[in-house]
Amino acid sequence: MFEFLSRKPIHDATASLTASTEVKTTTCYMCACRCGIRVHMREGEIRYIDGNPDHPINKGVICAKGSAGIMKQKSPARLTQPLLRKPGSERGAGEFEPISWERTFEILTERLGRIRATDPKKFALFTGRDQMQALTGLFARQFGTPNYAAHGGFCSVNMAAGMIYTIGGSFWEFGGPDLDRAKLFVMIGTAEDHHSNPMKIALGKFKRDGGRFISINPIRTGYSAIADEWIPIRPGTDGALFMALLHELIGTGMIDRPFLQRFTNAPQLVVLDEGEREGLFAFDPAAGRPGDGRNPHNKLAWDMAGNCVVTAYPEGIV
Ligand code: SF4
Numbered sequence: 001m002f003e004f005l006s007r008k009p010i011h012d013a014t015a016s017l018t019a020s021t022e023v024k025t026t027t028c029y030m031c032a033c034r035c036g037i038r039v040h041m042r043e044g045e046i047r048y049i050d051g052n053p054d055h056p057i058n059k060g061v062i063c064a065k066g067s068a069g070i071m072k073q074k075s076p077a078r079l080t081q082p083l084l085r086k087p088g089s090e091r092g093a094g095e096f097e098p099i100s101w102e103r104t105f106e107i108l109t110e111r112l113g114r115i116r117a118t119d120p121k122k123f124a125l126f127t128g129r130d131q132m133q134a135l136t137g138l139f140a141r142q143f144g145t146p147n148y149a150a151h152g153g154f155c156s157v158n159m160a161a162g163m164i165y166t167i168g169g170s171f172w173e174f175g176g177p178d179l180d181r182a183k184l185f186v187m188i189g190t191a192e193d194h195h196s197n198p199m200k201i202a203l204g205k206f207k208r209d210g211g212r213f214i215s216i217n218p219i220r221t222g223y224s225a226i227a228d229e230w231i232p233i234r235p236g237t238d239g240a241l242f243m244a245l246l247h248e249l250i251g252t253g254m255i256d257r258p259f260l261q262r263f264t265n266a267p268q269l270v271v272l273d274e275g276e277r278e279g280l281f282a283f284d285p286a287a288g289r290p291g292d293g294r295n296p297h298n299k300l301a302w303d304m305a306g307n308c309v310v311t312a313y314p315e316g317i318v
Helices: 002-007 013-017 064-074 101-118 133-143 157-166 192-208 222-226 238-251 257-263
Strands: 021-027 036-042 045-051 083-085 096-098 125-127 148-150 184-188 212-216 229-231 300-303 308-311
Touching (some): 083 101, 192 212
Parallel strands (some): 125 148
8 A cells, every 4th residue: 555655646736737637526435424525536537535615514624534535446455356265274364366256156156045045044244334234134134034234333323313313313414413502512322433524513613602512431532532521431331321311310300201102112111021032122912023014003011090001102103
């Protein structure tokens, strides 16, 4: 890579002056913020990337990772064809040889066909952040395995879920915390770099306007470094902290019961009996399993007035 860099500078400020230059506007996907970017091309080749000043989210700001997006196209280290471990080579030794796509599909067809014919659940599919999760999930379900996942749920989907419940939008490009009107901002439980440039811009303005920022995070890097108060929670204890907060909110009646009933799974009963369904939501087996399409309302709650089990969400509500 260094050889490549020294041989061929990536950033060429004069590129925009040449007649054969064009600028493509698009969004960056080096992280989930989708900042607006301009890709500067010369003779059909990417020369460099910068922030798009006309984009409403990042207003021209670009981070180092975003400008390094050029490496998706240019890095000599990227995979350009399938590799197969060399015969006799130990797993982990890093010894591979290139093979054709035809050979690749032969190997996959044989191996996946054998698994599918015996026990499809032995096939686990894990994909990265590739915007293809609907498709890869469909493939896994058609294959017959429930064992598929993607990276999304570990760092950003928690944040997206929180934003859907609170501000009604899931991801950065559709909105964010209303820091223009807020006086106190508490950040907890997020992989903060997933709201990178837009959040940096908003936090800077928020603090300049006198807002108070509390960060709850085991480490004081990133946004925590500029927090007015940093609460260095012990790793893995977020759940306990949230339970304590919930306990306090419920105890003081500071909850919106109609909202919880209508929009969340708060009323649903949880199985406490030991067994494979322990810890999962209860349902009426006679009415089908949740998600099988027979009865989407098959979720149970406890009716305190009638002292009996009832359907959690009456038909027409969910
Ligand atoms: S924050 Fe950086 S990496 Fe993420 S989308 Fe914006 S420019 Fe790209």
